[in-house]
Amino acid sequence: MTELGTKTFRVKAAQQWESLGLPFLLVMLVILFSILSPFFRTQGNILSILRFSSFIAIGAIGMTFCIMGGEFDISVGSMLALVGVLGASFAPVIGGVGAVLATIVISSFLGMVNGLFVTKLRIPAFITTLGMMFIYRSLAYIYTDNVSVHIQDRFWLFIGNGRVLGIHFPIILMLALFGAAYFILRKTPYGRYVIAVGTNSSAAELSGINVDTIKIAIFVMVGFFVGIASVVISANLGVANPGLMGQGYEFQVITAVILGGTILGGGNGSLGGALIAAIILAVLRNGMGILQVSSYWQNVVTGLVLIFAVALNRVRYTLMGHEV
Secondary structure (H helix, E strand, O other), rough: HHHHHHHHHHHHHHHHHHHHHHHHHHHHHHHHHHHOOHHHHHHHHHHHHHHHHHHHHHHHHHHHHHOOOOOOOHHHHHHHHHHHHHHHHHHHHHHHHHHHHHHHHHHHHHHHHHHHHHHHHOOOHHHHHHHHHHHHHHHHHHHHHHOOEEEOHHHHHHHHHHEOOOOEEEHHHHHHHHHHHOOOHHHHHHHHHHHHHOOOOHHHHOOOHHHHHHHHHHHHHHHHHHHHHHHHHHHHOOOOOOOOOOOOOOHHHHOOOOOOOOOOOOHHHHHHHHHHHHHHHHHHHHHHHOOOOOHHHHHHHHHHHHHHHHHHHHHHHHOOOOOO
């Protein structure tokens, strides 16, 4: 085989994995757990998996934009807890609709704060969001005095538990948000700017793109989707707990984004891949739970999945001739 033929074969192999690899992995996991436990393939359990995956997937939308833009946010778990207890405490006062909107607005504002620190103070995103991770969680503890906020508002509870035409509302919400995000990424100038900034921020700036504005908007978007995810998970549980909410959430979301095909260097990524990856993580967690695998070993498996995803992305983009 000639050098050109070898290169063509590698590119096609990488493209085939990009389009078929994750669905194939998902199908294999479903078959495996269905064989190991007949309960896994019941309709109720499958719907439970999709509901849990919506919690991860919604947060993964904003994180996909963030990593594609060349940035990073590890404060999302603590942010989710803070805005969750704030919004839940507002519900008895201003009503469910107002409280949900307030939760999303506050989380978007916190995302903007992260973005301002990164762009205007030139503090690296990892350091900024690491510090904010501790600040947001501590503020959640201070605000509630480490006491859970119980949710009784019908509208808020509907978001995590309601059904429309027999389909759980979190699943519908997840798919609608992914559709909107895909349109923004692929059909609007903002989506092209995000990719350009993540690929080469210096070149993007020279071409007339306001890089700082785009990056701030990216962090606002992260906060926006975290706010929605916070409402979904707290509604599903019926309570907003400042200590338990969002524990390890950043880990799950980043794993979904990386497994979905987005590279840490920015510029390349896949929203569809992140959606499928979120479902894969939910399948793993659910399947291992049914098999009574220790939560410690579940975390080990999730960590290995993250390492595998990073290595796989490196191989895939190397085969396609891209530097990662």
